[in-house]
Amino acid sequence: MTGLMAAVASLLLLGDPGASAKGLVKDEIAALAEAGLCAGDACSGAAGPGADLASAACQPNDATAMLRNVIGLLDAQSPVSPAQAQTALSGAFSTVDERLAALTDPAPGDVRQELLYRARVDQLLLGERARTGRSDWAAQVAWRRATCEWARQNAAFITRYTDPSDFSVLLDPAQEVRSAAQIMIQHSEDAALAERAIDWLETAMAGGAALNDEAAAIIDRRRIRTSGQQVYGTHFSCANGRAMFRPELADRDAVDRERRSRGMSGLADHERELDETCAPG
Numbered sequence: 137m138t139g140l141m142a143a144v145a146s147l148l149l150l151g152d153p154g155a156s157a158k159g160l161v162k163d164e165i166a167a168l169a170e171a172g173l174c175a176g177d178a179c180s181g182a183a184g185p186g187a188d189l190a191s192a193a194c195q196p197n198d199a200t201a202m203l204r205n206v207i208g209l210l211d212a213q214s215p216v217s218p219a220q221a222q223t224a225l226s227g228a229f230s231t232v233d234e235r236l237a238a239l240t241d242p243a244p245g246d247v248r249q250e251l252l253y254r255a256r257v258d259q260l261l262l263g264e265r266a267r268t269g270r271s272d273w274a275a276q277v278a279w280r281r282a283t284c285e286w287a288r289q290n291a292a293f294i295t296r297y298t299d300p301s302d303f304s305v306l307l308d309p310a311q312e313v314r315s316a317a318q319i320m321i322q323h324s325e326d327a328a329l330a331e332r333a334i335d336w337l338e339t340a341m342a343g344g345a346a347l348n349d350e351a352a353a354i355i356d357r358r359r360i361r362t363s364g365q366q367v368y369g370t371h372f373s374c375a376n377g378r379a380m381f382r383p384e385l386a387d388r389d390a391v392d393r394e395r396r397s398r399g400m401s402g403l404a405d406h407e408r409e410l411d412e413t414c415a416p417g
Contacts, residue, residue: 228278235264236282247297248313251305254290255316258323261286284325291326303336306351318350322357330358346399349406367394369403372410379410 239260244250265279294317298305306321308314321333334355341347352368360366364383369391372379385391385403392403400406 224274228274232278232282251316255319287323290320291324303333322354374414377416379414
């Protein structure tokens, strides 16, 4: 059983000792993941019913992200045996691996074409994951594993082919090139890569460069993780045909000013565009 499978099975192994016990385990792992305490003593000191999960959360970022996702998915699930959990996960992993193989051709040899290819597969994987029913927790975990691994490979690709202090590809004159780079960095779990990209973007903006929503989403995603707030209102979900900012905007006027100051549409126009995206049909 892999580390992830063991972690999920250990959560399910609790049977049904009561909501408080299950809540405690989930709280422990969520706290470790969200607070970024997956290092040193914070990991080795984990104890109690959540120890196995806490230990698994102290693995690389992709495992932490997967487990954070699993917590929410398991909320509505009935307890199952570890054997059932292993069987479900093994089957889901095999199915997703087969689908992934069908979606991914050998990477092109040309760097520019590989950039476009990698971003395209990123979007395909997210679409596949979105179409998976939330009640199918094993498939959700398997797709999360696939998207995290692809994001890790994309981060390595960006790191390999860009100067650490030059992320000009993010504002490349070719729309498809800059969009591909922006998507890949936005979806990366590599915090250091994201911070370097943000530093470069902020320097470029100080020099008068305009921002677009995809580049702004890189900044927003990182700020959400560090402060719980977004600056430009680029992260949202759809509910009943309307766009809902996630997280909610603490100061709409401030977001509007920031967007306009960076050459983007005002918040009202932006929100109308998002509503159109969320509209049925």
